[in-house]
Amino acid sequence: DAKTTQPTSMDCAEGRAANLPCNHSTISGNEYVYWYRQIHSQGPQYIIHGLKNNETNEMASLIITEDRKSSTLILPHATLRDTAVYYCIVRIQNSGNTPLVFGKGTRLSVIA
């Protein structure tokens, strides 16, 4: 079973920030939060991951609450190409033999 809960769907206006929440209240101390997205008919694409500090890369920012029970993925300026299903996953880092387990994710629709 997935250890995260996400809203089923969200809309965002093009050019605005998209804030995607994720609850992971049972996260363990050695588990990281990973975000992937899947554009229609493609394989999942890695976005970002973090443990407890906020993280930022060229794609997005990840804000993790101090108690680590929830996080938010931020796409600062959403474009139509960001329309996808976004998955929040918790797992132990460097567990190369342990596969990612996907929940249902959030379907983000970026609207012109």
Add this chain to the structure above:
Amino acid sequence: GAVVSQHPSRVICKSGTSVKIECRSLDFQATTMFWYRQFPKQSLMLMATSNEGSKATYEQGVEKDKFLINHASLTLSTLTVTSAHPEDSSFYICSARDPQGRNQPQHFGDGTRLSIL
């Protein structure tokens, strides 16, 4: 650029045909690869873990004789859907992670859409 390459991207074939899907890790060696299946409007479901040099580990409910996995080298895993039937029509996705990099995420191929007529 892609770090996991999957081929073919799409297959359409008759019922009873066996179909082979290849998954290659580019620029790194993967002792472990994962195979997922995704039905329309559903999430990815793990089918099996492919281990180089040993037998694959299958998830509950996945028939190992139906979905043959061969991890022949450190850069190649193949999934063969034997005697495929319409209910096997799905989107098959492979995944691998570079074990050398401490912070390397798990990467995915672009998937293979299998349609059985």
